[in-house]
Amino acid sequence: MHPTLPASILDELVSLLKExxxxxxxxxxxxxxxxxxxxxxxxxxxxxxxxxxxTETRGxxxxxxxxxxxxxxxxxxxRYVYPKPRYANGDSFGCQGMQAADAAALLIALEDLGFxxxxxxxxxxxxxxLAKKEYLTDSEVxxxxxxxxxxxxxxxxxxxxxxxxxxxxxxxxxxxxxYRFKLTKVEGKAYRLDITGPKHRNIKPRQEVTCDxxxxxxxxxxxxxxxxxRREHARLKRLLEPRPxxxxxxxxxxxxxxxxxxxxxxxxxxxxxxxxxxxxxxxxRYDFLQWNGCQSKKASPNYHGYLFADxxxxxxxxxxxxxxxxxxxxxxxxxxxxxxxPSMRRKGVLRHRWQAFLKxxxxxxxEHPLSxxxxxxxxxxxxxxxxxxxxxxxxxxDDEPIF
Numbered sequence: 001m002h003p004t005l006p007a008s009i010l011d012e013l014v015s016l017l018k019e020x021x022x023x024x025x026x027x028x029x030x031x032x033x034x035x036x037x038x039x040x041x042x043x044x045x046x047x048x049x050x051x052x053x054x055t056e057t058r059g060x061x062x063x064x065x066x067x068x069x070x071x072x073x074x075x076x077x078x079r080y081v082y083p084k085p086r087y088a089n090g091d092s093f094g095c096q097g098m099q100a101a102d103a104a105a106l107l108i109a110l111e112d113l114g115f116x117x118x119x120x121x122x123x124x125x126x127x128x129x130l131a132k133k134e135y136l137t138d139s140e141v142x143x144x145x146x147x148x149x150x151x152x153x154x155x156x157x158x159x160x161x162x163x164x165x166x167x168x169x170x171x172x173x174x175x176x177x178x179y180r181f182k183l184t185k186v187e188g189k190a191y192r193l194d195i196t197g198p199k200h201r202n203i204k205p206r207q208e209v210t211c212d213x214x215x216x217x218x219x220x221x222x223x224x225x226x227x228x229x230r231r232e233h234a235r236l237k238r239l240l241e242p243r244p245x246x247x248x249x250x251x252x253x254x255x256x257x258x259x260x261x262x263x264x265x266x267x268x269x270x271x272x273x274x275x276x277x278x279x280x281x282x283x284x285r286y287d288f289l290q291w292n293g294c295q296s297k298k299a300s301p302n303y304h305g306y307l308f309a310d311x312x313x314x315x316x317x318x319x320x321x322x323x324x325x326x327x328x329x330x331x332x333x334x335x336x337x338x339x340x341x342p343s344m345r346r347k348g349v350l351r352h353r354w355q356a357f358l359k360x361x362x363x364x365x366x367e368h369p370l371s372x373x374x375x376x377x378x379x380x381x382x383x384x385x386x387x388x389x390x391x392x393x394x395x396x397x398d399d400e401p402i403f
Contacts, residue, residue, distance in 0.1 A: 004160040009069045010190040013113070013157070014183055016059040017175060023116045024055050034122045037100055042081045044097040048106075056116045063115070067106070071098075073157070076106050076139065100126055105139035108146055112153050114179035114195055120150075151178070151197040158192050213237070239279055242319045242341060245272075249318025252309055259353075261305035263298055271295035273305035276323035280339040284371070290336045291325050302328040311352050314344065322349055326361055333361035338374070345373070354381055365389075 005013075030038070033051045037043045043051070049064035056063065071078050082094035098106065104126050107119035127143045130136060136144060163186055171183040178198030184191050206221040211229060214236045218229035247268060251258040261269045270293030277291035293299030308322040315321060322340035326333050335357070340349050357364070363385045366378060370390075378386050 002158055003073050003075075004158050005069055005073050007159040007161045007189050007191075009066050010157060010159040010193060012062065012066060014181075014190055014193060016063060017114050017181060018173060019058040020176065021057045023176070024057055028121075030121055030125075037103060037122070038125055041100045042097050043100070043103050044081065044095050045078065046095075048098065048103060052107075052110070052115075052117055055118050056110075058116070063110075070109065071106055074106070074109050076102050076109070078102075101137065101139040101143060105142040108142050109155075111150075112155050112195065112197065113157075114175045114177065114181065116177060119146075151199040152201070153197050154200050155195045156192060157195075159190055161186055161189055161191055163191065235275070236279075239275060240341060240343075242315065242321060244316040244318035245320060246318060248272075248307065248309070248320055252317060259306045259309060261293070261299070261307060262303075263301055265298070267295050267298065269307060270298050270305070272307055272320060273299070273323050273325060276339045277325060277337065280337045283339070290327070290367075299325075304328075304333075306353070308340065308349055308353070310344065311349075312344075312347055314347070324350075326357075326364065327367075332365060334365040334367055335361075336367045350377065351381060358383070 080094040081097035082092040180196040182194040219225040304326045321344045324338035
């Protein structure tokens with residue numbers, strides 16, 4: 001559902017944009033209000049209105065009256081800002097304002113709407129530290145991409161009037177700063193305003209595509225979305241089409257129990273178990289991940305993981321063809337999950353290790369619910385205690401995957 005503006009606000013915005021008045025000249029230096037914003041990191045709404053009036057002469061404080069509606073429409077937060085109290089339990093009087101990034105994002109939005117604001121110098125100062133950040137807020141993304149996107153956007157505003165079988169009309173006009181406007185009216189009232197920047201260029205429509213291989217939906221033509229897809233695609237391909245891992249091959253040669261992943265194992269092994277635990281979670285749509293280790297943190301002592309090497313000769317030495325994890329709960333070990341590369345299922349990967357697991361963990365529990373394949377396996381190879389938890393021992397079909 002699209003957000004909407006009150007029709008009266010959109011009408012007033014159109015009136016302001018149609019006004020023809022000379023713009024105020026902007027100096028090369030930051031204004032006093034901009035310097036204060038950079039120094040404190042916040043700006044009160046009254047000061048923000050004055051900041052706009054430094055360059056925009058149309059409407060006087062009329063535009064200021066609409067700022068809250070525009071900010072809400074654009075999902076830019078306006079909040080109360082308080083002087084820091086001298087004492088923790090002291091009272092403080094606050095006024096409505098914005099943090100620096102949000103104020104700059106609203107200035108960018110006003111420029112995109114065709115108003116004579118010039119936040120270029122302010123944003124150059126605010127955007128510089130963003131280059132070192134890994135994650136950005138909505139407002140910070142606007143600042144980060146401002147230089148490349150300036151005057152190139154196409155923006156649409158919609159009012160809240162009801163549409164139907166009424167008289168529709170269109171009106172076109174152009175602003176002094178090169179912005180182009182298309183106003184759609186319903187029964188003479190502003191319904192939609194399309195604003196096109198002077199440097200806007202039409203691009204091919206972007207299309208959502210679902211990859212047949214990794215099942216990720218991404219936007220074709222969007223660079224960031226495509227990069228995210230390639231990353232996820234490669235991550236899945238690494239699991240489904242495994243290649244030999246030199247570290248794992250070395251471990252297979254030098255350790256007595258090379259597949260075990262516990263607190264003594266290196267971080268990379270915990271990460272490899274994590275990748276397969278994540279795949280298991282996604283494949284079976286579980287709500288949580290059943291492994292708490294990763295490349296920067298080892299799993300807690302009550303978890304044991306295993307990385308499966310190929311014992312059939314299908315793959316080269318050092319290839320990881322699956323993983324599983326055991327958890328210790330109330331002094332009883334339980335097999336939490338197991339994931340095997342689809343091409344290696346029904347080749348005895350789990351059966352090859354089953355007796356060793358029973359020797360290591362005793363008559364361990366098996367976390368439910370079980371897949372049909374796992375029920376078939378437990379029905380054939382599980383202990384009497386393990387089989388007793390099955391609702392019924394299914395008969396294995398010829399095409400059913402068995403580990």
